[in-house]
Amino acid sequence: MRAQTNLVALVLSLALLTGATVIGVTFADAALADADRDPIDRHVVTTVADRLVAADAPTTVRANALNATAVENLSASRIEALAPPAEDAAIRITLDGEPIVARGAPGGGATIRRSVVVVSHSEPVHRTINLSRDSTVRVPRGVGRATVAVDTGPNTTLRTVHASGRVVLYDGAGLETNTTVHLSRYGPTTIRVDPGTNATGRVAVTYRQPRTESRTLTVTANA
Amino acid sequence: MTARDRALVPVVGKTLEALIVVLYVASLVTVLHGGVLPEYRTAAAAEVSDRTLVTAADRIEASIPPPSTRVDVTRTVDLPDTIDRATYRIRVVNGVMVLDHPDDALSGRVPLAIPDRVVTVSGVWKSDEPAAIRVRGDADRVRVMLS
Numbered sequence: 239m240r241a242q243t244n245l246v247a248l249v250l251s252l253a254l255l256t257g258a259t260v261i262g263v264t265f266a267d268a269a270l271a272d273a274d275r276d277p278i279d280r281h282v283v284t285t286v287a288d289r290l291v292a293a294d295a296p297t298t299v300r301a302n303a304l305n306a307t308a309v310e311n312l313s314a315s316r317i318e319a320l321a322p323p324a325e326d327a328a329i330r331i332t333l334d335g336e337p338i339v340a341r342g343a344p345g346g347g348a349t350i351r352r353s354v355v356v357v358s359h360s361e362p363v364h365r366t367i368n369l370s371r372d373s374t375v376r377v378p379r380g381v382g383r384a385t386v387a388v389d390t391g392p393n394t395t396l397r398t399v400h401a402s403g404r405v406v407l408y409d410g411a412g413l414e415t416n417t418t419v420h421l422s423r424y425g426p427t428t429i430r431v432d433p434g435t436n437a438t439g440r441v442a443v444t445y446r447q448p449r450t451e452s453r454t455l456t457v458t459a460n461a
Numbered sequence: 462m463t464a465r466d467r468a469l470v471p472v473v474g475k476t477l478e479a480l481i482v483v484l485y486v487a488s489l490v491t492v493l494h495g496g497v498l499p500e501y502r503t504a505a506a507a508e509v510s511d512r513t514l515v516t517a518a519d520r521i522e523a524s525i526p527p528p529s530t531r532v533d534v535t536r537t538v539d540l541p542d543t544i545d546r547a548t549y550r551i552r553v554v555n556g557v558m559v560l561d562h563p564d565d566a567l568s569g570r571v572p573l574a575i576p577d578r579v580v581t582v583s584g585v586w587k588s589d590e591p592a593a594i595r596v597r598g599d600a601d602r603v604r605v606m607l608s
Contacts, residue, residue, distance in 0.1 A: 248478050252485050259489065263497055270504055277515040278571065285522060285574035293527045294576055301527070322556060322572035323518075 279348035282323045282459040286331070287350050289321040290455065296320070299357050303450070306358035309333070314341040327461040333453045347460025354455045359446040367441040369394060369433040375443050377427040384445035386429070387416040391438030399441070400430045503566070506545035510567045513541055514560045517551055518571050521558070521582070521605060524594045525575055532603055534596040540588050548589045553582040553607070578603045 293301035297308040297320070317324050317331070317339055328342025333356065365375045369390065377384055386407060390396050399407035399419070406419040421427045431441055517538060524536045542548070549562040553573065562568045573582070578598070584607035586592040595606040 244474060245478060245481075248481060252481070255485075256489075259493075266501065270501060274504075274508065277512045281515040281518060281571060284519070288522070289574050292576070294578075321574040323574055325572060 276348065276461070278323075278461045279327075279459055282321075282327050282329070282461050283348045283350040283457045285323045286317060286321045286329070286459065287352050287455065287457045290317075290331075290457075291352055291354055302352075302354050304333075304354050304356045304453075304455070306356050309338060309356065312339050314339055323461075324459065327459045329457070329459040331458075332456045335456075342460075344458045344460035347458055349456060349458045352455040352457075354453055355450045356453050358449050358451075360449060362444050362446055365443045365445075367429075367431060367443070369396070369431070369437040369439045369441065373433060374428050374430045375441075377421060377429060377443065377445055378447060379426045380423055380448050380450075381421055381427070381445045382423045382448075383418055383420050384429070384443050385416065385418050387442040387444070388413040389440055389442070390414060390433075394433060394437040394439050396431055396433055396437070396439075396441070398432060400432075402427045502545060506564075506567050509541060510544050510549075510560060510562065510569055513544065514551070514558060514569050514571050517560075517586070518558050518573055521553075521594055521607075522574055524596055525579060525603065525605070526596070528578065528600050530600050532596055532598045534594070536594045538586070538592040538594060540586060540592050542589055544588075548587065550585055550587055551592075551607070552585040553605075556582070575605075576603075579605055581605070582607070584608050 289295055290297055291302045291304065292298065297304055297312065299305050312331070314324075314329065317329065328344040328347065329339065330337065330341075330344050331339040333354075365377075367373065367375050386399055388396055388399070388407070390412065395412040397408060397410060397412060398405055399413065401419060401421055402425075406421075407413055407415065407417060409415070429441075429443055433439075517540065520536065520538050524534050526532055526534060540551070544562060544567055545564060547563045549560060549567075551558065551560050553559070556575070557570050557572050559570045560568055575582070578601060580598075580602050582605040586607050593608055595608060597604050597606070
């Protein structure tokens, strides 16, 4: 039996080797399980968020600026039309925690956050230039367009309307119109007319003052 | 015990040892190659396939610029040469990106989120050839070609 002590040592070493293999496979298993992310979920949330804030999306007024009215009218089917990857996915979209769209329970899915501004428009503001008294009206910054209605009295010819020195309306035969003009959003605008002396009538300027609020858009989805 | 028998003892012992080692190695190889390795290979390949598909879709979506009068964009895309040691193809059918792999379990599809301006997405990527995206068009119509 003395010769078989070698055998005992061999069996022992093989058992140790088996143990090492099992431990190795367990670690490999854990590593594989750790690496098992769901790229499809990530794709769904990034495309939904990207398409929602894109400059050419129906929900925005410009890139990263959401239109408050369009956001209120959002629904799961509109999200699908905007971003087809969201089809059949459980999805939740919130603005500062306030839910906008919710379908299913996307717990455990991917989440993405975007910093956006929400633009809402005030009720129309009416300002009037009484041609017999004054000749300018000031529009605050942020207003991109205004409606100018020219209604001159008898014996008055108004040919030009200026916005911050730029000619926005001109008619050599005299203006009598109701038109939308585009203004610069980046600063206050002065709308000026040149009625001449003894003029009568009025120019009405109507605009909507935009209000912007900074919010966090959160999209969670589980495909 | 004769002297001859006693001389046999180490021979038998060594043979036994060699036999045990050979059996052990054989069983280990069978277990690893028969079960563990193929399983890992499939799991890793499925993961690579998913990621390849999503990365390619992301690249196409990101390569479409905002509306402008003239669009002319060319981008290269890095795709893995093989998934599970087999080449594959990527194409777009009706706005859905499809990865064709010889193994059905590793094929996949993902819808693309692209604006309505994009009228067609044509062409095919073969994994063993360099892949590029070409976007051409104007403000109203944009075409995307995979080549």
